[in-house]
Amino acid sequence: MGKDWPRLAEAIEAAREAKNFTQVALAKAAGVSESTIQNLESGTERKRIPASLPAVERALGWAAGSGEKVLEGRDPAPLSETAPAPTDLPLRILQELQDGPLLDTTVLDLTPLGSSARMIVVVKGEPDASPEQIRADLLAWAKAQRHLQNLDGDDDPTEIAN
Known part of the structure; x- marks a missing residue:
């Protein structure tokens, strides 16, 4: 089964807007460039998961691996408050x-x-x-x-x- 890059793009954009972030604000919160956010939100198919995705997940309040879940057709998981300290x-x-x-x-x-x-x-x-x-x-x-x-x-x- 292929990865659904447009679905990930929509999920990132929706989560960003829900946090009232611009692309610039999300990029700053994630510690990545604005073009990284633009590329993720473009929905362009890729051969591999971008190294920047974990940082974007954290900035959106998603648990680690949520981006890959979205690519597989599942929903992102929120950061768990029960994660081990x-x-x-x-x-x-x-x-x-x-x-x-x-x-x-x-x-x-x-x-x-x-x-x-x-x-x-x-x-x-x-x-x-x-x-x-x-x-x-x-x-x-x-x-x-x-x-x-x-x-x-x-x-x-x-x-x-x-």
Whole structure:
């Protein structure tokens, strides 16, 4: 099933207007350019999810992964007030989140793999990474993300767990 880019465009525009945001105000709230908002609201079909979508989701008050839900024909989820506070996370995760710049995040729905769970991926870079290293890191993440999104659920779950 293809992604419904016009549906996402309409949902972003409607949510933006419901918050009485102009495109400029939404761009500022999300920390992205006005052209990013214009492109998202154009409904133009894309080959991959824009890296800016999580920031736009947050600015609209949507939960992470809502943009992808809209692309799949579902409704965006509001930010949950029951989400765990950062202090509820394991210390190992807290430490990793503190080291280096945040490069990207994504939420993968595991329903196609027979689970109702979601996988949250946070991509962090080296603290003093050069622009070239960050670019290389993002390219490596894009490759890994394609592999994660192409999982088809045909693997034996007992093999994965072992």
